[in-house]
Amino acid sequence: MEKFAVAGLRTLCIATARIEPSRWEQLEAEYQRLATITWSCWRHSHRGQAAGGVPATINDLLLAGIRIWVLTGDKLETAINIGYSCRLLQSGMEVRTLTGSGLDDVRSKVAALQSWVGGLEGSSKEPALVVEGEALAWAGRPELRAEFLEVCLQCRTVICCRVSPKQKSDVVRYVREALPTAVTLAIGDGANDVPMIQESHVGVGLKGKEGLQAAAASDYALAQFRFLKKLLFVHGAWSYHRVTIVILFSFYKNLTLYITSFWFAMASGFSGQVMFEKWTQGLYNVFFTGATPFALGIFDRSCSQENCMRYPQLYKENQGSGRYNFKVFALWMLNGVYHSAIIFGCVALALWHGSVFPNGQVSGLYYLGSTVYSLAVVTVALKAGIEHTAWTGLSHLAIWGSVATYFGFVALSANLYPHVGSNFAEVVGFDWALFGSANFWFLVLLAPLLALTRDLAWTAYRRTCAKTLREEVMEMEKLQRDPSSVLLRNTYKRMTETVRLLGRPLFRRKAPVPVSQSFADNIDQMAAGANN
């Protein structure tokens, strides 16, 4: 029994005994209690499968373009049962099983499956595969693995039954090796799921009646399976958006400031002279532009929670490195270089001879540097503003507060020399020189606006003419119109089941609302995706 249990198998023990009638009287009283306990045990054991809104969650995950495989230690019939009750297996699908042992046996069966899957390509029926643990052990061997995975990846869903904990983690590893760009998530509630949870990219453990081992070994611990939906669609989507924007913005803001030093080097004989006062320069990332990435990374929301949960299709744009890839990164960096050129160019032209004061006095090297620096701080803060999707009160604080902090620092640092040794000697008197100069304020008004004109124009163009699904939903939400109505089209008969599911909560039959082409494409994709 212990050996079976260690191998991850569920055991059932049955015993018989002859009982005297008097003994039976006593036992009958116990019977009721046992029946109730057994019933609750049965319910608990099925909890993981059918309770807690699992089918609805799985349906939403499929709509989001996530492939779902089931790895269970139960036997074949139970596993198939589970598949149907979770709606992973449906009536429109053709289900085949892979059982057997021995390399040649399994090899021939895998070959048969390959031709079966190939035959089903293009037809309306979709393949689904149920693999038994023993056959999996043979099919996972290096000689057969490639063909086996090819079959699996072409199936709409794969259910592996009678798998041991090690085999669960093996399956995850096979998928990771076969699809290096895919991200895998494993969710389980028992100790036998721990290897699988640790092998996958993201491991989710359910805290359950079976104990806390899965939760302890996981990246995320949930109480119920259905919470996975919020984890992925809300927190996952938001995190992807936020991490992306923080990385890109952090590189961009540094480029915007420090490439101006490169332009200056072209005018200073490439001697390496820095035009900024050293403390001001050192505090750039900490004080003057440090708050805005925080605001973006902690509070920015790409879409409201309700809409993220309601429309799983929105999750698709988080897949496939769509928002963070080399091209996106390169464009942001180029943008930083472009902004730095505009900033330096405007200042250099305005301070050409250096006589910018009404009293005839001239400015100098560090005045140029301070002006450039001020413009960079303002530009970067406003760029963070443009990149915000949701301005909270803290965003305002971060953006305007950063600029105010910088100007406050200028006022302070202009008066520190010589009380702090030789520091700040370069900026003595710069509070009056900068803030009291009309040219300076005109430059502060001009250069950031000029630099951000391109950003603003491009964003506006894209959001008018090439809206992503998410932006369209957001727009509808903002205009307080029902986003689901955007997804409906004139001809009701063309709606697929998916769209109907989508429109179900708030579907109203009213005058059709215009739909852009991107939506039309997306609906086709949704329909195709749901069937994939």
Place this chain on the structure above:
Amino acid sequence: PIIQSMASNKRAQHEMQAHSSGGPPPPPQYPDADAGADNEEKPPPPLRKPSDSKFHQQKLPAWQPLLTARSVFPLFFLVGAAFVPIGAVLFTASQSVKEAEFNYTNCRDASGISCLEQANKPDYYRWLRPPCVCNMSIHLPDNLTGQVFAYYALTNFYQNHRRYVKSRDDSQLLGWKPGSEEPLQDCSPYRQDPGSEEPLQDCSPYRQDPGSGSWILPCGAIANSLFNDTFQLFYHSPTAGADLAVEVPWTSRGISWASDRERKFGRVKNFTGTSKPPNWRLSPEQRSADSFQGDEELIVWMRTAALPSFRKLHRIVLHNASSAADWFKDGLPSGNYTLLVNYAYPVNAFSGTKSFVLTTSSWSGGRNPALGIIYMVVGCLHIVLGALFVVIHIQASKNLRSSNNEDQQTIRPVFL
């Protein structure tokens, strides 16, 4: 697991008590598989439930700007409408400044000798040769009305070179390192620099006089390369006699920043035991009684310029000086002038040029149309962009309207 579920199953125990007296219990009802878990036994009280505030639940109210063509084109028009007049105002202010620049690099003295050639002779700057006094006839085409300033302009002079910029000792300039003596009492209430009296190593090779071994005060390449041409400007009035030349009175007071004078440069009481920089003809004490605070030419020079072609304020014309009667009351009148330059500064070695500039000023500084022009160009650009986005917006909404009327299957936006 059975024992665990038993312990938490209060309702089960309740059922057990209810059924203990009757016959076999009725078959249990199997609930719908889809039911949520919360229909079952009462959940244990939450122990570490996170706060439900808007901040913790990421539900802070937010403004979500829509940044479509429709919300953006008013902004573009607004900016355009604001920038074009601003640019016009700036441009007008700049154009109201009159300036005249005279390149005297190749000027000649009264006997026709080229001062440039003289300056190139090897011992010229050791003051062993008589100075070359350059004699230039210049003509001011326009009246320079208002306060007139005189600048010298240098080209190809990289005051922004790193090795040059760091070659100075600010403590010396503050008057804290007088040479071999203790720091001055005059320097209080500023804290005394606790460092040694030696000039910074940064100043080398202009740190120590090789002959005497004493420290150079003020040390460094910036101070050493102090611009030392001197100028005299004479006006030849057309009404007066041909030989009458009125000297234009001017002063060097006020050419440097007040903050520099008060906070960056101090008075050195005692120069004994120090040397002047090798390229200086006069020692600091000879240049000004209040060295360095009173040596405003030095202060202006020590503020290193940002770009290789620069101007520095040299003199401010005194329009009400009694010596010139009322000639220059309203500014410098147009006409013929003579510029006498004591040509001391050698620029040939770095292929630079020297110029003398006379200019007025405005509220936006000297004559520089760049900012005004940029503003006007950007304003026009924004107006064009605004118009473009109006077109885009009209097209987009026309597109949506037309797709509303037809079957949307094959609509494609026109301009994509």
